[in-house]
Amino acid sequence: MSPRNDPRQYDRLAAEWWRPAGAFAMLHWLAESRCALVPAASRPGAVLVDVGCGGGLNAPWITGYRHVGLDIRARNAGIAAAHGVLAVQGDAMRLPLPDGVADVVIAGEILEHVTDWRRAVAEACRVLRPGGTLIVDTIARTALATVVAVWIAERIPGGPPPGIHDPALFVPPRELREEAARHGVDMRLWGLRPAALPMLRWLWRRRGTVPIATTRSLSILYAGKGVKNA
Numbered sequence: 498m499s500p501r502n503d504p505r506q507y508d509r510l511a512a513e514w515w516r517p518a519g520a521f522a523m524l525h526w527l528a529e530s531r532c533a534l535v536p537a538a539s540r541p542g543a544v545l546v547d548v549g550c551g552g553g554l555n556a557p558w559i560t561g562y563r564h565v566g567l568d569i570r571a572r573n574a575g576i577a578a579a580h581g582v583l584a585v586q587g588d589a590m591r592l593p594l595p596d597g598v599a600d601v602v603i604a605g606e607i608l609e610h611v612t613d614w615r616r617a618v619a620e621a622c623r624v625l626r627p628g629g630t631l632i633v634d635t636i637a638r639t640a641l642a643t644v645v646a647v648w649i650a651e652r653i654p655g656g657p658p659p660g661i662h663d664p665a666l667f668v669p670p671r672e673l674r675e676e677a678a679r680h681g682v683d684m685r686l687w688g689l690r691p692a693a694l695p696m697l698r699w700l701w702r703r704r705g706t707v708p709i710a711t712t713r714s715l716s717i718l719y720a721g722k723g724v725k726n727a
C-alpha cells in the first residue's frame with residue numbers, strides 16, 4: 498500500500514463525513530451532482546451498488562433503489578448504514594456480490610484510491626446487469642491534477658486531509674473508457690469543476706454548497722456514465 502492514500506486515515510476522520518463544511522465538503526457537492534445521473538428505477542426492488550460508499554453521502558439523493566454500499570473500512574460502512582445505506586465492509590477490487598445483480602453501480606471518488614483501478618472497473622461492470630448504468634467520477638492522472646488535487650487542495654484548511662491522495666493512483670480518462678468498454682460498458686466522459694464564484698465565496702465563509710459545473714477538459718476531475726451492453 499502506498500504511504501499516501503492509506504484507507505485507515507478515514508477512521509480518524511469519521512466525524513468529518515456529515516459535516517457539510519468539513520474535510521469532505523466537496524464530496525457532498527459531488528454526491529448531489531452524480532446522483533442526478535441516476536436513472537429512475539425501472540422495477541420494484543431495483544438495486545444500486547455504491548462502491549467505496551464512505552459515510553454514505555449519496556444516500557439523501559437516492560430514491561427508488563435498494564441502496565447497497567461497500568467500503569474497505571468497516572467504520573465508514575457503519576456510518577453509511579446509520580444513514581440508511583445497506584452497507585457492508587468490502588473491497589472494490591473483489592466485490593462480494595453475484596454477477597449482474599445491480600441495476601446501477603456508482604463508483605464516486607473511489608477509483609483513484611484503489612491499488613488496481615482496472616480490477617475495480619471490471620468488478621463494477623461484472624455486478625452490473627445488461628442494460629444497467631455505470632456512473633463514475635474520479636481524478637485524472639495528469640500533472641495539473643497533482644497540482645490542484647494534492648499540492649493545493651490538501652493544503653487548504655478544512656480541505657481534503659493531507660496524504661489522502663496518491664497521484665500515482667489517478668486514472669487516465671482514455672484508459673478508463675477503454676477498460677469499461679472491454680467489460681461491455683461504453684462510457685461518455687466529461688470534466689467536472691466547482692463553480693468558480695460560489696467556490697470563492699465558500700472558501701471565505703465556509704457555508705452553503707458549491708454547484709459542480711461541467712467542462713470539456715478531462716485534465717483534473719472528471720465523470721462518466723455508460724450502459725452495459727445487453
Ligand SMILES: C[S@@+](CC[C@H](N)C(=O)[O-])C[C@H]1O[C@@H](n2cnc3c(N)ncnc32)[C@H](O)[C@@H]1O
Pocket residue numbers: 504507524525527528548549550551552553554555567568569570573587588589590604605606607610611612
Ligand atoms: C474519497 S472517499 C469517497 C467516498 C464516497 N464514494 C463519496 O463520494 O462520498 C473514498 C472511499 O473509498 C474507500 N476505499 C478505499 N479503498 C477501497 C477499496 N479497495 N475498496 C472499497 N472501498 C475503498 C475509502 O475507505 C473511502 O471511504
